[in-house]
Amino acid sequence: MSILKGYAVATGAPGADHTYVKCDNPAFSWPCWGRDSGGKEICSGSGYASVADCISQPSSHAGIIYAATGVCHQTANRILFPAEVIVSEAGGYSASVLLYGTYGTDLKEWIGRLKKCEDANAKRLSESPEIETPITSPESAYIQKVIGIYSKAERTDERFDITLLGKELQLMMEFRLGGILDLEEVDSAIKHQANFLEIKHEMDQDFLGGKISIERYVHDANEGIGDFLRQLAEVLGKDQFYKVFGLAPPTGSFALIDLEIAKRAHSRK
Secondary structure, three states, rough: OOEEEEEEEOOOOOOOEEEEEEEEOOOEEEEEOOOOOEEEEEEEEEEEEHHHHHOOOOOOOOOOOOOOOHHHHHHHHHOHHHHOOOOOOOHHHHHHHHHHHHHHHHHHHHHHHHHHHHOOHHHHHHHOOOOOOOOHHHHHHHHHHHHHHHHOOOOOOOOOHHHHHHHHHHHHHHHHOOOOOOHHHHEEEEEEHHHHHHHHHHHHHHHOOOOOOHHHHHHHHHHHHHHHHHHHHHHHHHHHHHHHHHOOOOOOOOOOOOOHHHHOOOOOO
């Protein structure tokens, strides 16, 4: 096995850090849509680099449609899946999970990709000693619960599952707030999330269908994300909002989607 490492680097914009993944032995670097240097290591774990590299294909994008089904956070989490670690310490991470979940919104694609890569490395995986992953921290327990949600949804034909993202939001709130939850606040937060995801899904379809420009799409999406986060701050209160999202409610647009990366990713659109 190898050590897979997740990195975060500030973008300079009021929003999310960029994340990428590296492995020293054997040497791999997965830029996850952006740069692959200058960042701070934020997570690491043991896993097969061959499985991670298979998941990353093509071009370390890992099957994510940038801005529509995920951003660099979800891309990095997919590549890090063999190590069962996530880039949760990246700036803006919790906000991206609100929209895209841990591994992206295209559940069917993700499950198919993971099975294909595990099957391709079946001999190597079967020859490795079975080691039960110890639950050594609250985050380890949280990751196992998230993986459990996806495992239970393996038979779905859905590509876009709002209910699944609502379950992820509740798990994230439990993790960030130490299990102390007001169920009315949770229910209200999930309803706000579902409403925004429906709007965002329509934006995605309009953009991918060529009805709106990439500039307008990114602008409107980031403006909407800022509005959505402010709504959640009203539901949770500023203190709890900070504990869950690691940031103060934005005063304007929240740059979760990077325009320059989006332009490169959708250069044929």
